[in-house]
Amino acid sequence: MTIISVDTPTRRRLVAGLGLAILFLASLSVGVGEFSLARVVNDPEALQLLLISRLPRTLAAVLAGAGLAIAGLIMQTLAQNRFVEPSTAGTAQSAELGILLATLLLPAASLPIKTLVASGAAMAGTSVFLMTAHRLPPTQPFLVPLFGIVYGGVIGAAATFAAWHADLLQFLSVWTNGDFSGVLRGRYELLWFAALTVAIAWLVADRLTIMALGRDASIGLGINHARMMQLGLVVVSVISALTVVVVGMIPFVGLVVPNIVSRLMGDNLRGTIVCVAASGSGLVLGCDIIGRIIRFPYEIPVGTVMGVVGGLVFLWLLFRRPDHA
Amino acid sequence: MIRIENVSLRYRTTPILHDIDLTIPKGGVTALIGPNGAGKSSLLSLIARLQPLQTGSITIDGLGVDSTPSPELAKVVALLRQDSVIASRLRVRELVGFGRFPHGRGRLTQEDCNIVNQSLRQLDLTDFADRFMETLSGGQRQRALVAMTLAQGTDYILLDEPLNNLDMYYARTLMQALRAIADENGKTVVIVLHDINQASAYADRIVAMKGGRVVGDGTPAAIFTPDVLEGIFGFRMRVETFDGKPLVLHHL
Amino acid sequence: MPDRRLIALGVAAVACMVAFLLTGLRGNIAFVLELRAIKLAALLQVGVSIAISTVIFQTVTGNRILTPSIMGLDALYLFGQMLMVFLLGGIGYVSLDPWLKFGVEILTLMALACTLLLPMLKRRLDMGLMLLAGVILGVLFRSLHSLLARLIDPNEFAVAQSASFANFNAVRSDLLIFATLVTAGAAVLAWRARHILDIVSLGSDAATSLGISWVRTVTGLLLLVSGSVAVSTALVGPVAFFGLLVVALAERIVDTRRHAVLLPAAALIAIVVLVGGQTLFQHALGNSSALSVVIEFIGGILFLLLLILGSRR
Numbered sequence: 002m003t004i005i006s007v008d009t010p011t012r013r014r015l016v017a018g019l020g021l022a023i024l025f026l027a028s029l030s031v032g033v034g035e036f037s038l039a040r041v042v043n044d045p046e047a048l049q050l051l052l053i054s055r056l057p058r059t060l061a062a063v064l065a066g067a068g069l070a071i072a073g074l075i076m077q078t079l080a081q082n083r084f085v086e087p088s089t090a091g092t093a094q095s096a097e098l099g100i101l102l103a104t105l106l107l108p109a110a111s112l113p114i115k116t117l118v119a120s121g122a123a124m125a126g127t128s129v130f131l132m133t134a135h136r137l138p139p140t141q142p143f144l145v146p147l148f149g150i151v152y153g154g155v156i157g158a159a160a161t162f163a164a165w166h167a168d169l170l171q172f173l174s175v176w177t178n179g180d181f182s183g184v185l186r187g188r189y190e191l192l193w194f195a196a197l198t199v200a201i202a203w204l205v206a207d208r209l210t211i212m213a214l215g216r217d218a219s220i221g222l223g224i225n226h227a228r229m230m231q232l233g234l235v236v237v238s239v240i241s242a243l244t245v246v247v248v249g250m251i252p253f254v255g256l257v258v259p260n261i262v263s264r265l266m267g268d269n270l271r272g273t274i275v276c277v278a279a280s281g282s283g284l285v286l287g288c289d290i291i292g293r294i295i296r297f298p299y300e301i302p303v304g305t306v307m308g309v310v311g312g313l314v315f316l317w318l319l320f321r322r323p324d325h326a
Numbered sequence: 327m328i329r330i331e332n333v334s335l336r337y338r339t340t341p342i343l344h345d346i347d348l349t350i351p352k353g354g355v356t357a358l359i360g361p362n363g364a365g366k367s368s369l370l371s372l373i374a375r376l377q378p379l380q381t382g383s384i385t386i387d388g389l390g391v392d393s394t395p396s397p398e399l400a401k402v403v404a405l406l407r408q409d410s411v412i413a414s415r416l417r418v419r420e421l422v423g424f425g426r427f428p429h430g431r432g433r434l435t436q437e438d439c440n441i442v443n444q445s446l447r448q449l450d451l452t453d454f455a456d457r458f459m460e461t462l463s464g465g466q467r468q469r470a471l472v473a474m475t476l477a478q479g480t481d482y483i484l485l486d487e488p489l490n491n492l493d494m495y496y497a498r499t500l501m502q503a504l505r506a507i508a509d510e511n512g513k514t515v516v517i518v519l520h521d522i523n524q525a526s527a528y529a530d531r532i533v534a535m536k537g538g539r540v541v542g543d544g545t546p547a548a549i550f551t552p553d554v555l556e557g558i559f560g561f562r563m564r565v566e567t568f569d570g571k572p573l574v575l576h577h578l
Numbered sequence: 579m580p581d582r583r584l585i586a587l588g589v590a591a592v593a594c595m596v597a598f599l600l601t602g603l604r605g606n607i608a609f610v611l612e613l614r615a616i617k618l619a620a621l622l623q624v625g626v627s628i629a630i631s632t633v634i635f636q637t638v639t640g641n642r643i644l645t646p647s648i649m650g651l652d653a654l655y656l657f658g659q660m661l662m663v664f665l666l667g668g669i670g671y672v673s674l675d676p677w678l679k680f681g682v683e684i685l686t687l688m689a690l691a692c693t694l695l696l697p698m699l700k701r702r703l704d705m706g707l708m709l710l711a712g713v714i715l716g717v718l719f720r721s722l723h724s725l726l727a728r729l730i731d732p733n734e735f736a737v738a739q740s741a742s743f744a745n746f747n748a749v750r751s752d753l754l755i756f757a758t759l760v761t762a763g764a765a766v767l768a769w770r771a772r773h774i775l776d777i778v779s780l781g782s783d784a785a786t787s788l789g790i791s792w793v794r795t796v797t798g799l800l801l802l803v804s805g806s807v808a809v810s811t812a813l814v815g816p817v818a819f820f821g822l823l824v825v826a827l828a829e830r831i832v833d834t835r836r837h838a839v840l841l842p843a844a845a846l847i848a849i850v851v852l853v854g855g856q857t858l859f860q861h862a863l864g865n866s867s868a869l870s871v872v873i874e875f876i877g878g879i880l881f882l883l884l885l886i887l888g889s890r891r
Contacts, residue, residue, distance in 0.1 A: 147885065148886075151878055158871060162875070215410070223428040225397075295729070312718030
């Protein structure tokens with residue numbers, strides 16, 4: 002009887018949590034190396050495999066997914082447009098250009114320093130996008146993501162050109178196409194910062210919801226609109242730069258997840274932000290698992306799988322009939 | 327009391343407001359009237375610090391709108407702009423609840439919930455409280471926005487053409503509700519109205535604007551005369567007296 | 579006078595072609611000339627087919643920002659090609675008669691383009707929505723393309739990857755004869771349709787009341803567009819913003835939307851930019867692969883400007 006009395010949001014949360022747990026275990030079990038979860042207890046080699054490769058890879062997918070979904074959510078709040086996310090606003094491409102320049106100009110710098118440079122570049126690129134996006138007419142909401150995609154394309158072209166001159170195209174393709182196959186212990190830990198940013202987003206969830214009501218409404222309610230914009234910008238840029246540097250760009254996560262959660266649960270972010278993060282993790286994890294098994298023992302990068310899955314969902318979001326007349 | 331001194335505003339090279347000097351006393355309903363483009367909305371958004379002051383000063387109960395911290399001011403003055411669009415998928419109760427944000431920074435106490443419920447009741451929205459905003463009609467959405475503004479619980483309430491999208495029944499209900507909170511709770515309501523008969527029926531005081539200047543300031547009886555109205559709106563209209571209040575036959 | 583401008587453009591185009599053929603001629607002259615002539619023929623076709631397809635597409639959709647490539651048509655072509663490899667297997671694909679293969683590819687593209695675009699045109703959707711959908715379709719087809727490429731042979735996906743960038747140096751001369759036929763046919767058809775195009779640009783209502791059968795005409799024009807796109811993509815690969823750049827330039831120079839002038843002007847400018855640019859980059863800057871990147875870069879920025887300026891009005 003207790004199960005029936007659980008209300009819908011709670012039940013959805015339970016289902017989401019359970020699904021994520023199953024995906025997590027599946028991700029631990031799938032791979033080229035011979036391995037089964039049951040043997041971890043008495044087989045030191047299996048334990049090593051788990052700790053060095055499988056667990057880091059799974060955690061990286063969980064963290065990157067949650068971070069990207071939250072980044073998309075914040076981006077949509079700041080731009081007041083449902084169809085933007087880091088990869089459709091030039092953020093990810095700016096981060097790419099940043100990490101490329103850091104590699105060229107500061108070859109000796111450590112990875113965190115380079116990530117910092119990439120974050121700075123992402124911030125600059127996103128600021129330009131947001132400033133321009135607000136000048137586009139609000140009556141045509143589709144122009145904003147369109148502008149963002151081409152803007153990202155132009156920045157990406159600049160990065161390609163620079164990389165090609167410096168003979169770094171190989172590196173660039175690592176950053177442009179998200180792939181978890183290279184993730185090992187010691188090479189993904191920067192992503193834990195993404196968890197921190199998710200926590201920040203959760204703390205300011207109410208403020209974000211009000212920001213989505215528009216500048217006038219948020220100032221009227223006493224919110225420091227400019228400072229929230231800056232905070233959001235920093236969070237989005239840091240998350241994008243982290244994922245680009247550690248695993249490479251994964252398109253569409255930040256776009257698809259917040260939109261679907263919003264359809265199911267509404268936009269009161271205090272209640273939904275955890276679901277957005279969890280669904281993002283689940284989606285990325287799921288796509289990574291698909292990429293690992295579809296052509297076993299070869300791997301297909303998660304960025305490619307997500308390009309297909311996310312593109313289809315995006316089109317569905319664009320052309321679905323609205324909920325109401 | 328809202329004191330506006332020497333306020334001018336220009337947008338790029340276009341002047342919007344010229345040297346406005348105006349005092350709106352505490353308490354009662356003040357109606358702002360005037361033709362399109364008179365600067366009414368700009369004046370309201372300056373009072374509610376949505377735009378930075380370019381010249382002059384505006385104080386509300388002695389608090390300068392450009393010097394008081396925004397969260398403090400949010401407990402004193404609330405503004406509903408015209409044509410506010412809510413793109414978020416929020417339930418009516420959630421939206422109205424965000425009106426309480428300045429008081430608890432997001433945590434809703436029992437008292438907050440009571441105020442939210444009261445606002446919902448005042449605008450006849452209780453039946454819609456758990457519906458998503460996007461499923462409501464234009465008039466219902468407008469009422470939800472007004473309810474959110476009232477829930478903010480400020481002493482000063484600024485409303486920019488709140489009767490847009492409302493049918494006659496709810497236009498009357500809203501004006502009565504505003505009259506009631508002014509009379510019973512001592513709130514100050516400043517409201518932009520295009521229907522000057524609503525202004526005549528419910529406002530204590532009329533401020534008329536034209537071309538970025540205040541061209542009239544007084545009781546309805548003093549402003550709603552054929553001569554003054556012609557000066558404001560540019561055509562002559564008949565004014566009758568009905569139930570002791572001026573009734574403007576502007577459509578004839 | 580548009581006519582004088584057309585003549586000037588024609589002279590410039592011929593000058594570019596001569597420069598392309600003769601600059602820095604050394605060694606076995608006959609051999610080099612033949613090689614260059616083949617390449618020149620391919621470049622001419624690419625220029626003409628992109629100019630024609632972009633002008634017609636913009637006229638039919640009634641705006642100046644859409645181009646077939648932005649709507650993802652060339653990505654669709656690449657995807658269709660990869661799908662054939664996937665279905666037939668690498669050997670089956672290679673052993674296909676090239677004429678048959680190219681023919682099937684063009685037909686598939688035409689069919690797909692019509693199923694995708696006709697409903698959009700009939701329902702007269704919001705332009706922004708169409709553009710965005712097109713861009714997303716492009717991303718989707720590119721992702722599907724690389725997904726299939728990896729499914730076929732994960733070790734050699736670099737081969738598939740290389741097809742996603744335009745390359746004006748390594749044109750596929752084996753397709754040249756067939757492509758010449760298609761381009762020439764498209765050019766003739768477009769020229770004969772120039773007056774109809776002027777009317778189509780007025781929109782479906784006005785065109786219908788002037789006696790044009792809208793759906794049939796638009797379908798025909800779209801088939802023409804997809805054929806031209808297939809030719810240029812098959813020869814050099816996808817070029818997203820080249821068409822936009824060329825037509826915007828053409829409109830600026832001849833200052834009219836009359837197709838009798840605009841079509842040849844766009845084709846001539848395409849030739850000047852492609853052939854002249856190739857000559858310049860090859861001989862003066864010593865680096866010919868950069869041309870496509872530069873064109874895309876300038877074209878992309880132009881697109882952003884058009885978007886912002888166009889929405890201001």
